[in-house]
Amino acid sequence: DGSGFLAIFIIGMFVGNQNTRKVSYILPVGEGITWLAQISLFLMLGLLVSPHNMVHYVVPGTIVAVVMTFLARPAAVLLCLLPMYFRRYSIKDLLFMSFVGLRGSVPIVLAMYPVMDDISNAQLYFNMAFVVVIFSLLVQGACILPVAKFFNVYAPASVAPISKANVGIMLNDDFDLFNYKIKRDSMEGRRLRTLQFPKETAVVAMFRDGHLMKPQGGTQLKKDDILSVIGVESDEIALNAIFSQDKPVKQYPLYAGDKIYDGHTPMTLLAETYNFELTSFEKTLTVAECMSYHLGGFPQPGDFMNLINARLVVVSLEGDYIAKVGLYLLSEIRLKEHRRKNARSGVSTLSKYGQKSLHR
Structure with missing residues (x-):
């Protein structure tokens, strides 16, 4: 007969390492079940404990816990991890993983079997396991950060996606x-x-x-x-x-352009001055309205819109309204420089409006 626990464990390893669409739905369910199982285990542990009897097991249980935490368990985990030393982990990594090896749930389950089967000295095994588990959770858990710094495997907390x-x-x-x-x-x-x-x-x-x-x-x-x-x-x-970057990067002042225009300036005035075409709808708009229409959302200082031979840049806002707009001409050389610069940074230099305008 095969082991049902082992079969579920192995299939869980295969499913958890599959990068498929359905895994994103399976993993949250598995995490929820895991938490419920752990809560149930510790609840059963608390129900089976007799506090007035625990006093007699504190000293011997602590001695066993010290040996288990700092000698026996790290040695057992290290022997299992040694084959990985020649692949991708350093000896410091292996020593740290050995110290923080598995603990908690498995000892609780194993300690319950003698009590449920009513074998001799069942309470002794259970009480000793209880002291070892509590010691591991409190002492070993509190030592993880100092041990990580000692082995130089500590990394500062980084920003993670919410x-x-x-x-x-x-x-x-x-x-x-x-x-x-x-x-x-x-x-x-x-x-x-x-x-x-x-x-x-x-x-x-x-x-x-x-x-x-x-x-x-x-x-x-x-x-x-x-x-x-x-x-x-x-x-x-x-x-x-x-x-997660902590060091501020030097910010250069925003280049506002060769000329500054008020947001209420008609687009027709700019079209006549700089010789570019407008649609019939754009002719009815001010500079601020035209930029808000093409940029969409809530414009911010530094947002820009490309025309055929010029670029409009948002300089300042009054609330959500564009108050001042900068304009500077784009010669062919400067346009190519902007394209190369933004291509390196992975940000497109052209808005949808700019892309359409260049083909007019």
């Missing part, structure tokens, strides 16, 4: 949607183009004060902003590092 989900496009190796909240002061005021995102990622949305925004390369970040980034699972480590 939520992550499969996009649901492909059955296998699907893309993920990572949502990051701006928490570090060093990210305040940084422009998106200064963040070196992985090549296969894309910033698809930005949320500020509950409003959806369309991010551009010149968009400045503020604390508590939420950025939605699409990428593959392997990009998460790099994205965490980007949003």
Whole structure:
């Protein structure tokens, strides 16, 4: 006869390592069941404990717990992990993993069997296991950080996505949607183009004060902003590092352009001055209205819109309204420089309006 526990464990390993769409639905269910099982185990442990009898087992149980925690269990785990030493882990990694080996649930289950079968000295085994488990959870758990620093395997906490989900496009190796909240002061005021995102990622949305925004390369970040980034699972480590930066990057002043125009300036005036065409609808708009229409969402200082031979840049706002707009001409050389620069940073230089305008 085979072992049902072993069979479930093995199939769980296979399912958990499958990068398929359905795993994202299976794992939360498994985590919930795991928590319920652990809660049930500790509840049963508490019901089977006799506090007035535990006093007699504190000293011998502590001695056994010290030997188990610092000698027996680390040695057993280390022997199992030694084959990995020649592959990808250093000896310091193995020693640390040996110290923080499995503990808790399994000893509780094993300690219950003698009590349920009513064998001799069942209470002795159970009480000793209880002391060992409590010692491991309290003492060994509190020592994890000092031991990690001692073995030099400690890494500062990094920013993690507040939520992550499969996009649901492909059955296998699907893309993920990572949502990051701006928490570090060093990210305040940084422009998106200064963040070196992985090549296969894309910033698809930005949320500020509950409003959806369309991010551009010149968009400045503020604390508590939420950025939605699409990428593959392997990009998460790099994205965490980007949003965990502590050192502020030198911010250069926004280039406002050769001329500054009021947001109420008619678009027809700019078209006549700089010789570009407008649609019949655009002729009825002011500069601020035209930029808001093409940028969408809530414009921010630094957002821009390309015309045939000029670029309009948002300079300042009054509430959600564009108050001042900068304009500078784009010669062929300067246009190519902007394309190369933004191609390296992974941020497109052209809005949809700009792409259409260049073909007019």
